[in-house]
Amino acid sequence: MHELSVTENILSLASDHAQKSGATRVTAINLVIGQLSSIVDDSVQFYWDLISENTICAGSILNFNRTPAIFRCLACQHEFSLEARLSPCPSCGSIRNQLISGEEFYLDSIEIEK
C-alpha cells in the first residue's frame, strides 16, 4: 500500500490548517476512513510518528473513525453493510445496489493548542 504518501498528505493538510489557525501545537488528528479505502491504521501511525517529528504536529494522536461500507438495494431499498464479501441484496437477491458509504477518506478536524 501507499501509506507513506498518504501519511505525508495528512501531515501537509494538518500543518496547513494548524498554521492558519495560529496553533502552537497540534494534539490530535481526526480522520474518517471508509471500509473500502484500504488504508492500514497501524502503518499510517508508524509513518506518522516518524515524519511528524520536529513539525507542529509532533506528538499528536491520530484518531481513526472507521465508517462501514453500506449498500442500498435499488430494487427494494433495503440497506445492508458489506460483510465478509460482496453479495447480492440479502433481502431480495438483487445485484443492483448503490454504495452509500464506505469510500470516505478525509481529515475531519484537528485539535490544537494556541
Place this chain on the structure above:
Amino acid sequence: MSAIRVPVIEKIFSANDRMARLNYDRLQKDRVFSVNLMASPGAGKTSFILQTINRIKGVHRVGVIEGDTAPVTIDADKIIQAGMPAVQINTGGDCHLDASMVSDGLDQLPLSELDLLIIENVGNLICPAAWDLGTDVKLLVASVPEGDDKPYKYPNIYRGLDVLVINKTDLLQYIDFNMDYFRQGVEILNPGLVTFPVSCKTGEGLDAWIDWLTSKVKEKKLH
C-alpha cells in the same frame, strides 16, 4: 491550556486531486483523449496497448506514459518501436503513479500532435485506485488467469472504473474461471460498466474495443 477543535473536512488526496485537475485541463486544451490504464502485473497491459496502437496507428496518433517502480525502459522501448512517442516514469519504488508524476510525463510529450494518451499505471490492484491522474477514463485490464474472485477481493479498483477489459479469453477453456460470478461481482460494484472481453493473443474482441475507443477519441476532438 485546553485543546481547541478546528474543523477541516478536506480529502486526504486533495493536493493530488488539484494536480489531476491541471493535467485534465492541459489534455483538454489539446483535445487529447486520455486513459489511465491499470491492472495487476502480468495481466497484459503492454500487449493490450501495443494491440491498440497497431489497430489505430494509421488514423490516430497515440502517446504513452509508462509507469514502473524500477528504472527500466522495457515497456517504453516497445511503444517507441511501434512508432509512437513514449515516456518512462520511474516511481522510485512507489506502488502507483500520482498526478504530479503524470504532469512531468506530459511535459515530455508532444501533446498538440496527439489524439490519444494512454498512461500505463504500475501493476497493482490496490494503490492506483486511490490516485486520480486527471484522465478522461479509468480502465482496468483484468485477465482470466487471475481468477474470477478479483472484484470481490479488490472492490475499490472496480468501483472507480469507466471501462473494463477482460483479457486472455483464449485461456477460458483451460482455466476454472466462472464468467457469471466474475461479472456479478463487477455489477454489484459498478452497475452497467462498459466491458470488453478480449484476447490480445488471438485478437478476439479487440474490434469492439477499438470502435468504442475511436468514437471517444473523435468525440473529444469535437468538445
